[in-house]
Amino acid sequence: MRAPRLDAGYVCYNRSLADHVRRLAPPSCEVVNYHELCVEHYRRRHGEPEFSPDGFERMTQAYLDDCDGFEARLDLLIIDEGQDFSAEWVDSLCRLLRDGGRLYVLEDEAQRLYQKDGFELGEAVLIRCSDNFRTPRILCKLINALDLVRPPVRSMNPYDGEVPGIRTYASGAQLLAATEAAVQALLARGFAPGDIAIVCGRGRGSSQLLNRATIGGHRTRRFTGEYDRDGEHLWSDGELLIESVYRYKGQSAPAVVVTEFDFDTLDDKTRRMLFVALTRAQMAVELVLSPEAEQCLHAALQDAAG
The missing domain is CATH 3.40.50.300 (P-loop containing nucleotide triphosphate hydrolases)
Known part of the structure; x- marks a missing residue:
């Protein structure tokens, strides 16, 4: 029946x-x-x-x-x-x-x-439920040490992962160079361009990266800001995905470059944006931060260590 x-x-x-x-x-x-x-x-x-x-x-x-x-x-x-x-x-x-x-x-x-x-x-x-099956254990430990979410996430991923690399930028040129270096570091570890997502802390209107046709010699796959008659988003033809943290929420990639994050305090919105960005990665993360953001995270980790 x-x-x-x-x-x-x-x-x-x-x-x-x-x-x-x-x-x-x-x-x-x-x-x-x-x-x-x-x-x-x-x-x-x-x-x-x-x-x-x-x-x-x-x-x-x-x-x-x-x-x-x-x-x-x-x-x-x-x-x-x-x-x-x-x-x-x-x-x-x-x-x-x-x-x-x-x-x-x-x-x-x-x-x-x-x-x-x-x-x-x-x-x-x-x-x-606070179980996290996607994120490597070391990233879950970082999320909890930074107190990005309460209650703390509980890692259910058997993969330990590695500590994220951190690069800083103080200008637009340095931002691009640091992001390209982060992509290159992931490529050197064996990830293909199609395995990498660049996740920006700014939207299309203010980002210095989201509208770039290439990053590190690789063509970017990005939302053009235009739509077809049915409202379908029109995308550029590229192998290296770049998105804002807002639009990439809910998705994931083996390796993620978290870039264009500029903040000087860990307020609620910043914690949420960092949490979303870090938990997009299935295996590896590279961070590209302003000097103030790096200092802010360093201070938060020192406080967590007592």
Whole structure:
């Protein structure tokens, strides 16, 4: 006897994460980020969308305004990156669940990079877990020594890993040179360019690296800032991925260069950004920091050592 069909959906915040999960999920599962839903709805109900910050805001508001009339069509809904969702967004998605449908919300307070208010789920069963299966043990020890997250992460990875290399920069030219040196150090350890992700602490508007066509002689694969008619991100053709820490959240690579991090205090936002950046690596990390950021981490490690 054939099992009954289960209509399932997965919705996250980052488009790049949705693209990644879409390659892993079965074809029968609808995988989108929240703004994709808004774009599809806007085109269906209101006309051709405009892909700009203001345009996305209008499409999101239209989705929220119309959600009372949505058809309940899902038996299972997974919301990922819940810390980046507003209560209104979650409510609009719950309209898609049939009676008796199941809702799973995955969130990580340590990865809250946007200023969104939290929300309650009523009688939901709450499960907390600090286990980390991706990150090498030595990086987990560094994360805990820097007090980047509470409760501390518990490493479940059998691989110890190595202490990250640290380089500093005091100018744009030094930033590029130090980042290229970090990439070269990973290549010398046997990682291929396709194994490496460069994760920047700044977004496209202020980064000195994210728009570069090449780094260390390698063509970069980067979001161009443009979209096709369907709202798909347009990417450059390169072998060395470069992304902001905001857009790379939820993904991982064997080796990561954490670069363009400039801070002089470990406030909550900085801790979260560092936590996200460090936990993208499956095997190795190289750090490129401003002198003030390096001194800040050094002081935090000294305090942890007593």
